[in-house]
Amino acid sequence: MPPKILIAEDNDTIAGALEGLLQRKGMTTERAADGVLALSRIIAAPPDALILDLQLPRLHGIELLKKLRQSPRTRNLPVVIVTGVYKGEQYIQAARALGVSSYLEKPFRAADLLAALHQALGTTAPPAPAPSTSREATMDRHLLRAFTSRFTGTYLLKCADGERNLVFLHGLPVSLRPGFSSKSFGDYLHRRGLLSAEEYGYYISPGDHNHEVLVSMGCLEYPDLLQEKFAYLSSELVDAFAAPPMTVEEMPAKAAAGHQALTVNVPNIFYQGFRRHLPPARQQALGERLSGRYLAPAKNYFRYINFLTLSDEEKRLLFSLDGSRTLGQCLGEETLLPPLIVTLATLEMVAWSEHPLSPALPDFPLRTLFNACQEDVEVELSFEQPLESFSDLVDKNEEPAPVITRRPIPPPPAAAGGDNPAGKVRETLARLRGKDYYETFGMTQGRFSFDLLKTRYFALTREFGPETLMQLSGEDAALVEEILSSVTTAYNTLSDVVKKERYDELLGSEKVGLGQAGDDLFQAQIQAQSGKVFLEMEEWDNAEKSLQDACNIDPKNGDYLAHLAWSIYRNPKNLSSRAMQDKVRQMLNRALTLDRGANAYAFKGYMLFEAGQDSLAEAEFTKALKLDARQAMARKGLRELQEKREQEKKGMFRRMFR
Incomplete structure (x- = not known):
């Protein structure tokens, strides 16, 4: 029964x-x-x-x-x-x-x-299922089934050119024999010149067909052997994506409890396989199905996204998939679906809907998203940990390294004035006035080179270095300082990825350069950016000063005002001042009327949380995450709320058991 x-x-x-x-x-x-x-x-x-x-x-x-x-x-x-x-x-x-x-x-x-x-x-589990043969399908389908079901055992791949054994442990491939491009691991090494014909012959001889013999023969050091094994298995699985459809006979096995094998990066194999071998018809079909849908990160997004290595363009595409826009709006005029989107859909890393939807949140502690957009490079879930500051890419105390380039570098803009230092200073300053930051170094926005930027920056700073200052006095020396300050500001902006992107946006709308209209707006951004860095460093007075300068220049910017309010709130010297706390709340409410930004909602949520108003705090954190799913403080706040409730549950649990 x-x-x-x-x-x-x-x-x-x-x-x-x-x-x-x-x-x-x-x-x-x-x-x-x-x-x-x-x-x-x-x-x-x-x-x-x-x-x-x-x-x-x-x-x-x-x-x-x-x-x-x-x-x-x-x-x-x-x-x-x-x-x-x-x-x-x-x-x-x-x-x-x-x-x-x-x-x-x-x-x-x-x-x-x-x-x-x-x-x-007290019953016995049913016996392990007998080997079963799947329907004919491409390699990515078989690999996905094994990966998602955490299959342990062997897949006997029945292909048109023969059979292959692919062994899995908890859904992760651990060995393949023979390969799809190489007959074996030894053949793979031999074709790459890492094994001689004699060494390869001994490797495949009966009784010695094992990987460790390659270390014994001195062909590879052991760490190199492991690296090459991973490279072989990864490349063969990626090449398998181009193979014709095949059937699979599944032969399940039982794995030892707790065993964790070192194996290949499966999510990245899907990504690389789709990049190299995805049929256009499949791209187009999936694109037609998804282009009008709203896409947002699902739970699996956080499980697999850090396994992928993406380009900056792909990172920006990821950043746009926040559930507020359709995929078609994010892709623009792209006709074929990018392999990244196919990977996300295949591994169920994104959810889609005909209506806007909210991104999922990770259900585990998440320190950093390695593939965050450049506009949000660091995603720290602990607000107390300092973020990386926006510093120059070159140490100012070091001499610049010689630039090696295939093309000859044009000389820096010639300075006039002959041997007269004062005349050279005045003519250089006149030449720089009215130039945007690119023109300062003889470049344009479309023909930018960081190597050229470094070369010309150091040429200018050396030209007006200590030797020149020694020959000048009074007003002329002050003009040199003005030149160096302007050139350094331009260099610092163009050498920082985030600052450069924002500067490029400003160039598209109004003239911004040395002494031009729009400089104030850009300087407000610089001051605000500095203030935010000071905030992460917990230098409250410096943060308040920089953010106050930004607000003075651009008083209608809600984000600047919200960060200024937060810097005042966090400053220990203001903790005991009821007047300052009231001022902070007024400023934050004013900031939200100017700009309903994620940061402002997160700051407000934390103030409410620290005041013990948990439900209101949760609502503010949720608003922040709807606007920006990567808002670190809101994530941290929700996690702390959850931990607080867990502690309350523990107390209830203990009382129940008593």
Whole structure:
């Protein structure tokens, strides 16, 4: 007679999925959406086992469990706890005290639940499935199935040119023989010139066909051997994306508990495989399906995005997928879907909808997104950790390294004035006035070179160095300082990626250069940027000064005003001043009327959180993340709120067990 399982779960979707799984395995099931209903059904007809979610309405799961253990009739009822709230060893130990042998934290795998039930019922798990053959499909489909199901065992790949064995451990490829481009690992090394014909012959000889012999022969050092093995397996799997469709015979195996193999970067294999071998027809079909949809990061985005190595253009595309625009709007006139988007869709790293949607948040501590857009290079989830400052790319105390280039570098703009230092100074300053930062170094926005920028910057600064100053006095010396200040400002702007991008944006709308209209606006940006760096360094007085200068220049910029309010709020000297705290709140409200920005909402949320107004703080953090899913302070605030609630739950949990 099949075992009867009662599922006590208030989430209808989860309960339905559990019920379907158990019924497919030949069990009978019953559902209860709250604790009182579950208790009444157990009393009326005890099941063979209970799957219990702890956070049940009407009667908490712990209270239900206590009542069951107090009755002789249900004292020994097998119980499997499933919970997404009470996580950690302390809860597991407490549950064991009430006779619970299996404690699963959501999300869990179907195999884990079935194993827990068999253990609770005292039955044996069904035998491992016999090898099964899949339908014919391309390599990326087979690899995706193994990767997402965490398959352990061997795929016998049946291709038009023969069979290949691909071995997996928890969904990760660990070996392939033979390859798709090379017959073996030794053939791969031989073709690349890393093995001689004699060495290759010995490598493939009977009895010595193993990788370690390459170290013994002195062909590769052991770290190089590991690196080459990864390179071989990665390149062969990428080449497999170009192979014709094939069938796969799955031969499952059991892996040792806790075993972690060093293996290849699977998400990046999908990305590289699609970059090199994705058929245009498939790109176009998926593009037609998604172009009118809104895309935003899903849970898997944070699991896999740091495994990809992307270009700056692709990082900017990622940054635009925030759920507020359709994919077509993000891609512009692109006709074929970029391989990056195909990768994101294949690995379910993005969600899509016909309507705007909010990005998901990571469900684990996330320090940095390596593929953040240049406008948001550092994504720190701990506000106390300093961000990288915007410093020059060249140490001013060092002599510039000689520039090696294939093209001859044009000489720097000639200085007039002959041998008369004072005349040269005045004519150089007159020549620089009215020039934008590119023109200062004899370049244009479209023909920019960082090497040329360095060369001409150091040429100008050496030309007006200490020797020139020694020959000048009074007003002329002051003019030299003005030249050096202007040239240094231009260099600092163009040598910093973020500053350069913002400067380029300004150049598109109005003339900005040395002594031109628009300089004030740009200098406000520079002051604000400096103030934000001082904030991260916790230099509160300097931050306040720089941000106040930015607000004086551009008083209608809400972002500058919000950061100024935050610098005043965080300054320890203002903590005891009620007047300053009130001023800060007024400034922040004013900032939000000027610009409803993510930073302002995050600052407001933290002030409310520190005042103990948790619900209001959560609402402000949520607003911030809807505007910018990468807003570090809002993420940190929500995490601290969750930790605070977890502590409160722990207290409740302890009181229940008493």
